[in-house]
Amino acid sequence: MSIYWREDEEQEEFVVPEDVLDVAFDMRCRALPVDHADALYQAICEALPWFDAVEAAGLHLIHGAESGNGWERPEDSDELLYLSRRTKLTLRLPREQVEEAEALTGQTLRVAGYDMTLGKPTRRPLSTHSALYSRHVVSDPAEDEEAFLQRSVEELKAIGVRFKKILCGKMHVFRTTDGEVITRSLFVADLSREDAVRLQEQGVGPGRKRGFGVFIPHKTVTKK
Known part of the structure; x- marks a missing residue:
């Protein structure tokens, strides 16, 4: 039996650009x-005074384990996440700021009354996963799910991201120094490698410095 199999040359030759990287620090906390979005943002700005002014900079909120040994991650904003040694603090940064950020190694940040000591950083390129999601994209208080989804579609189109599937999910409320912020989760799928990287670089909506609109791979969907 003879088989002719040709892979998509464009996909095969794609090299992930390193204009924006994730920098993941080992941490003890x-x-x-x-609800630590505002406290973590304030601590990072105190340690890295340039962070707030860098447009492409963002951070990943810390979520801990979703479940394990019968334990489920709490949802109430005042409840505590108890963190393991495997937990990371991850910043998403333009390449030019990465080395400056790595100076955080060995420093202890004070976040919402808790000490967070940062260890060795690891640089990670953005993912080419075909399905990405953000746990928290800022939503207008007056928006229902349909209006939020439609606005998200328009924002994705505006930054040139092509996709076939989009879903919104859980709503959360955060307290910040700028007032109450409402977010919804957003899942975007069937992305090309280029569009996956673009979405991670650009994000959706405001608040990247507090971890809003920052996209990561959705692990339950097979990678292209």
Whole structure:
């Protein structure tokens, strides 16, 4: 039996650009409140005074384990996340700022009343996964799911991201120094490698410095 098999040359030759990278720090921190977005943002800005002014900079909120040994991650904003040694603090940064950020190694940040000591950093390129999601994309308080989804579609189109599937999910409320922020989760699928990288570089909506609109791979969907 003879078989002719040709892979998509464009996909095969794609090289992930390193204009934006994730920098993941080992960390020791006993616990954080579920709603730590503002506190973590303030601590990072204190340690890295340039962070707030860098447009492409963002951070990943810390989520801990979703479940394990019968334990489920709490959802109430005042509850605590108890963190393991495997937990990372991850910043998403333009390449030009990465080395400056790595100076955080060995420093202890004070986040919502808890000490967070940062260890060795690891640089990670952005993912080419075909399905990405953000746990928290900022939503207008007056928006229902349909209006949020439609606005998200328009924002994705505006930054040139092509996709075939999009879903919104859980709503959360955060307290910040700028007032209450409502977010919804957003799942985007059937992305090309280029569009996956673009979505991670650009994000959706405001608040990247507090971890909003930052996309990561959705692990339950097979990678292209």
